[in-house]
Amino acid sequence: MNFDLSxxxxxMRKLFREFAEKEVKPLAAEIDEEERFPIExxxxxxxxxxxxxxxxxxxxxxxxxxxSYILAVEELSKVCATTGVILSAHTSLCCNxxxxxxxxxxxxxxLVPLAKGEKLGAFGLTEPNAGSDAAMQQTTAIKEGDYYKxxxxxxxxxxxxxxxxxxxxxxxxxxxxxxGISAFIVEKDMEGFSIGKIEKKLGIHxxxxxxxxxxxxYVPKENLLGQEGKGFGIAMSTLDGxxxxxxxxxxxxxxxxLNETIKYVKERKQFSRPIAAFQNTQFVIxxxxxxxxxxxxxxxxxxxxxxxxxxxxSEAAMAKLxxxxxxxxxxxxxxxLHGGYGYTRDYPVERMFRDAKITEIYEGTSxxxxxxxxxxxxx
Ligand code: CAA
Ligand code: FAD
Numbered sequence: 001m002n003f004d005l006s007x008x009x010x011x012m013r014k015l016f017r018e019f020a021e022k023e024v025k026p027l028a029a030e031i032d033e034e035e036r037f038p039i040e041x042x043x044x045x046x047x048x049x050x051x052x053x054x055x056x057x058x059x060x061x062x063x064x065x066x067x068s069y070i071l072a073v074e075e076l077s078k079v080c081a082t083t084g085v086i087l088s089a090h091t092s093l094c095c096n097x098x099x100x101x102x103x104x105x106x107x108x109x110x111l112v113p114l115a116k117g118e119k120l121g122a123f124g125l126t127e128p129n130a131g132s133d134a135a136m137q138q139t140t141a142i143k144e145g146d147y148y149k150x151x152x153x154x155x156x157x158x159x160x161x162x163x164x165x166x167x168x169x170x171x172x173x174x175x176x177x178x179x180g181i182s183a184f185i186v187e188k189d190m191e192g193f194s195i196g197k198i199e200k201k202l203g204i205h206x207x208x209x210x211x212x213x214x215x216x217x218y219v220p221k222e223n224l225l226g227q228e229g230k231g232f233g234i235a236m237s238t239l240d241g242x243x244x245x246x247x248x249x250x251x252x253x254x255x256x257x258l259n260e261t262i263k264y265v266k267e268r269k270q271f272s273r274p275i276a277a278f279q280n281t282q283f284v285i286x287x288x289x290x291x292x293x294x295x296x297x298x299x300x301x302x303x304x305x306x307x308x309x310x311x312x313x314s315e316a317a318m319a320k321l322x323x324x325x326x327x328x329x330x331x332x333x334x335x336x337l338h339g340g341y342g343y344t345r346d347y348p349v350e351r352m353f354r355d356a357k358i359t360e361i362y363e364g365t366s367x368x369x370x371x372x373x374x375x376x377x378x379x
Contacts, residue, residue: 012068016075028080031206041083046117060115067303070248077252081355082206088245089158094121097238101226122163124154135178141170150217160210181231185223192217203354240313242363243320247299250323250359254292254330257352261334288330295323314376321369324359331356
């Protein structure tokens, strides 16, 4: 394994870092405070080709690889975790399954505008009774002539209120358990589709987290993604990739919080010296950077395995598990090193602390990552 970025990856990271610093960072506190979806960030990301990084240009993408896309989520999340997850859900959870399982017609019709950033994507698996136990799907899709009639609902869907294209999972045959689940491409304007409750959350305030409601939603049979009954496998393998994206979000949040802290401890004086002069401060920041670097290596390894077509289910779960815990530890200690100021909204570590928590919950909780890792070890 090569630990260096290629010239192209390094150039892309430079572009993403500059973009994040110049365009995204200045808005981060405002969108958090106003709980506002940053549509302007999405438009700007589209302009510089960030909405389809790992896909070929014939599908509207930027001819990059997964590691480059991961670098984008990391750089965005250093300054704004909301913008990081918008890109992650769009790319990993909507574009990627169409790229992997879609027909050529589906790719031309849906992936091209998604990867160009003309359209925004989302992924609907979770239901009120199907969270960690994703197999407990209750939404149904009944074949009627040239259509599937979908009834049911999804909750907690990222990009939910703003997406144009949704990957939706539903039961086409309830008798068959996970083998009776199918995946569909749903457009926001299809009759019978509506947006329900928008969640108010602890963190990632700018990210839209919505309920989706399907009432006699007729989806053309051409919009079945992959084969009927193969939807659960599509969901699981899509989440394998998505978990690397969330792990990148977590290391971004952690590095962002540590960078802010290093700046702060050199400026803040107590007992007539900068608090950076205390050995406790030095040891805390040394430990945190060591853990962030370890997490980053796990994340890049998982992306590398995906890029080289090797299996990466367990490695993606390890990356997400570890990076999310490092994000929580780093942001907690970052607030501590800021003292009372870190508890106020005058400093970004307060927001980063709130944003970090979700990385231990979505795309499979930390407990579910442990299940995925141990299942492989014990099988
Ligand atoms: N790739 C492909 N297929 C897979 C797979 C994978 N990684 N993992 C399992 N499968 C297949 C199995 O091979 C099996 O197939 P067969 O029936 O053909 O043998 C089938 O799926 C069922 O497998 P399991 O019996 O292992 O499934 P399970 O019901 O025990 O569930 C689980 C396993 C890992 C707990 C799974 O339910 C899970 O991942 N839960 C967490 C849900 C989750 O992560 N949700 C995230 C929603 S999206 C989100 O959160 C987005 C966001 O925030 C931005
Ligand atoms: P539960 O499954 O009820 O879990 C509750 C607790 O029980 C957790 O600690 C869990 O780890 C534990 N637990 C459950 N089962 C086990 C077990 N077998 N062993 C040990 N512990 C267990 N979903 C989508 O489909 N698309 C999205 O875009 C999306 N975005 C989201 C955005 C946000 C902000 C949030 C909050 C959620 C989002 N989700 C999305 C849903 C998310 O993936 C689920 O919330 C998550 O998978 C956990 O499911 P749950 O909330 O039902 O918790």
